[in-house]
Amino acid sequence: MSTAIDDKLVCVTGGSGYIGSHLVSLLLSRGYTVHATVKDLKDEKETKHLEALQGAQSSLRLFQIDLLDYDSIVPAISGTFGVFHLASPCIVDQVHHPEKQLLDPAIKGTNNVLRAAKEAGVKRVVVTSSVSAITPSPNWPPHLVKGEDCWTDIDYCKQNGLWYPLSKTLAEKAAWEFAKENDLDVVVVHPGTVMGPVLPPTLNASMLMILRLLQGCTDTYQDFFMGSVHVKDVALAHLLVYENKSAAGRHLCVEAISHYGDFAAKVAELFPEYNLPRLLFAKRYTARTVEDQGCSTKVDGFRHAVHTMDQIVKDSVESLKSKGFLS
Structure with a gap:
């Protein structure tokens, strides 16, 4: 294996996804050469928007991988200095x-x-977890703020069929276990509900939620709090924890925590022309969690860069309109 590894050559798994596309775009703009992975190189819905990014022609190479096939992952990571692991199903x-x-x-x-990163001699791996690996945590002491030291309750998720939070929690725990056993430098980012401009031709779960709301969905969520965050802030958080050599551990990446009802009210306030349904809640809860501090304060300099809730909602709706999802 060559000892000369280009420190500006990185791999982004899940590069065609919502966050991944913005991260690839940011990396290219910062002079990185990027190996971005997709599920199917023949599917233009995964490739075309990446190939159209500024700098892609000279500094982007696409790889097709299957997360369950180790051998398919190796070529994408081989020769890279760092890896951003975003690829993970969200349902x-x-x-x-x-x-x-x-x-x-x-x-x-x-x-x-x-494993592929370790074998390739990668120097740092940034793993994308989720606020869903921090909460739900019903047994967390009510007087303590939920932050990076809090973990989602695995048994609670299994008992209530909360498979996505369970998958993110177990995947992150597996990452920490691997890092410890194999002396691999791993740092983790925990985005909340990610919204903002859309680059791929398909919508992620968070953007589908706001689209359905604007289309008149009347689903109510009694005990659902959202850690909303702008997709560009999430991409920047990944880059900051990658480049900051002192960054370690878990990094919460949210603008603020709000109840779903408050979020819906904000959308209705900013876009009254859509006549959003007035959502009723049988019971209101008080969130005690990390609030109004943007990304984790451990990410130096990030606090002042976050978009506000108004900006998140406006950018999301304007993008949905410009992409033809909304009239």
């Missing part, structure tokens, strides 16, 4: 086969990516 609707749809790709996929 918020009903899950019929949790092992196949969520758990195996998240957990085994993370192990395969980290």
Whole structure:
């Protein structure tokens, strides 16, 4: 194996996804050469928007991988200095086969990516977890703020069929275990509900939620708090924890925590022309969690860069309109 590794050559798994596309774009703008992974190189819905990014022609190479196939991952990571592992399924609707749809790709996929990174001599891996690996945590002491030291309750998720939070929690735990056992430099980012401009031709779960709300969806969520965050802030958080050599551990990445009802009210306030339904809640809860501090204060300099909730909502709706999802 060559000892001369270009420190500006990185791999982004899940590069065609919502966060991944913005991260690839940011990396290219900062002079990085990027290996971005997709599920299917023949699917233009995964490739075309990446190939159109500024700098892509000279500094972007696409790789097709299967998270459950270790050998398919190796070429994408080989020769890279750093890895951003974003690829993981996100399903918020009903899950019929949790092992196949969520758990195996998240957990085994993370192990395969980290194993390939270790074998390739990668210097740092940034793993994208989620606020869903921090909460739900019903047994957390009510007087303590939920932050990076809090973990989602695995048993609670299993008992209530919360497969996505379970997948993110178990995948992150697997990442930390691998890092410890194999002396691999791993740092983790925990985005909340990610919204903002859309680059891919398809919508992620968070943007689908706001689209459905604008289209008149009347679903109510009694005990649902959102850690909303702008997608560009999430991409920047990944780059900051990668480049900051002292960054370690877990990094919460949210603008603020708000109840879903308050979020819906904000959307209605900013876009009254859509006549959003007035959502009623049988019971209101008080969130005690990290609030109004943007990304974790451990990410130096990031606090002042975050977009406000008004900006997040406006950028999301304007992008949905410009992309033809809304009239």
